[in-house]
Amino acid sequence: MKPAAFEYLSPTSLTAAVEALTNTDGGATKVLAGGQSLMPQLNFRLAHPTRIVDINGIAALSEISEADGLLTIGALVRQRTAERSDVVRRACPLLAEAVRLIGYPAIRNRGTIGGSLAHADPGAELPAVAVCLDAEIVVEGPAGERVIPAAEFFTGPFSTRLADDEILTAVRVRSAASGTGAAYEELSRKHVGFAMAGVAAVVRLDGDTVAEARVAVSGVGTTPVRANRAEAALAGQAPVEKAIADAAAAALEGISPTSDLHASAAYRRHVAGVLIRRALTSATTHARENR
Numbered sequence: 001m002k003p004a005a006f007e008y009l010s011p012t013s014l015t016a017a018v019e020a021l022t023n024t025d026g027g028a029t030k031v032l033a034g035g036q037s038l039m040p041q042l043n044f045r046l047a048h049p050t051r052i053v054d055i056n057g058i059a060a061l062s063e064i065s066e067a068d069g070l071l072t073i074g075a076l077v078r079q080r081t082a083e084r085s086d087v088v089r090r091a092c093p094l095l096a097e098a099v100r101l102i103g104y105p106a107i108r109n110r111g112t113i114g115g116s117l118a119h120a121d122p123g124a125e126l127p128a129v130a131v132c133l134d135a136e137i138v139v140e141g142p143a144g145e146r147v148i149p150a151a152e153f154f155t156g157p158f159s160t161r162l163a164d165d166e167i168l169t170a171v172r173v174r175s176a177a178s179g180t181g182a183a184y185e186e187l188s189r190k191h192v193g194f195a196m197a198g199v200a201a202v203v204r205l206d207g208d209t210v211a212e213a214r215v216a217v218s219g220v221g222t223t224p225v226r227a228n229r230a231e232a233a234l235a236g237q238a239p240v241e242k243a244i245a246d247a248a249a250a251a252l253e254g255i256s257p258t259s260d261l262h263a264s265a266a267y268r269r270h271v272a273g274v275l276i277r278r279a280l281t282s283a284t285t286h287a288r289e290n291r
């Protein structure tokens with residue numbers, strides 16, 4: 001099927017792009033980034049905007065930079081670029097771990113970091129990464145820039161706090177300290193399929209104890225869920241097998257998924273527990289390697 005007709009604009013500045021989203025004569029607009037989710041939606045006529053604003057010509061959105069302990073990744077940075085970036089691997093090992101699980105290379109060559117966050121698929125990896133790291137989502141609209149904490153950005157499946165006339169411009173995370181390890185574990189029904197559940201985990205070691213643990217789980221709610229109980233249970237502990245298993249058990253007390261056609265609530269919960277254990281174990285191993 002082909003998309004319904006739409007007006008196509010390709011501004012080369014952020015100001016012009018926001019303007020194109022604002023002055024719409026009442027029609028629906030959509031931002032086009034990598035097109036890996038939007039184009040199928042258009043072709044299946046699940047989305048029928050009257051105007052597409054292609055932001056691929058705005059070079060400033062494709063930058064990765066690090067300053068004052070903050071890593072900033074432009075919205076248009078391709079997933080494959082982030083995957084191969086030495087800066088990202090060092091400053092944000094969780095993103096480097098997670099992004100390679102997205103689809104396959106052809107998807108990641110076009111798909112963008114900002115597009116994945118804006119699309120907010122509940123099975124996607126990057127929203128869980130953003131929530132796990134307390135990322136800041138930077139957006140630009142007619143009133144200028146605003147910064148939305150990741151914990152507030154995702155409001156439901158395919159739904160965020162982005163207004164129709166706003167563009168996600170960048171995501172910012174604190175650079176990882178030494179002694180930090182990260183892992184992303186997920187279960188999919190088929191290779192490169194969207195995950196049934198996924199777990200983002202970061203462990204920072206101080207000597208032989210956990211100085212900080214961060215865990216976020218996708219697929220067990222309408223948005224990624226932070227597993228605060230696991231984090232609190234592991235902080236200050238030696239990350240031995242029992243402590244990690246106890247942390248995973250503690251996390252499950254705060255997780256109550258629903259059943260759907262892919263899995264029952266009980267199975268999803270079980271999978272989440274296994275993945276939390278695996279992700280924390282693997283993040284601990286990487287943290288030891290990074291001391």
Ligand SMILES: Cc1cc2nc3c(=O)[nH]c(=O)nc-3n(C[C@H](O)[C@H](O)[C@H](O)COP(=O)(O)OP(=O)(O)OC[C@H]3O[C@@H](n4cnc5c(N)ncnc54)[C@H](O)[C@@H]3O)c2cc1C
Nearest residue numbers: 031033034035036037038103111112115116118124167168
């Ligand atoms: C076969 C296949 C397998 C895939 N597997 C996975 C997977 O395993 N995990 C996963 O996470 N994803 C997967 N994806 C989706 C992929 O990651 C997409 O790249 C991502 O969801 C959207 O990024 P995009 O840059 O392509 O955005 P687009 O498709 O261009 O846009 C997606 C949505 O976000 C909006 N948008 C995009 N950028 C911005 C912005 N800067 N500001 C405001 N709004 C914006 C668009 O308007 C649109 O509504 C898969 C896709 C395909 C086709």
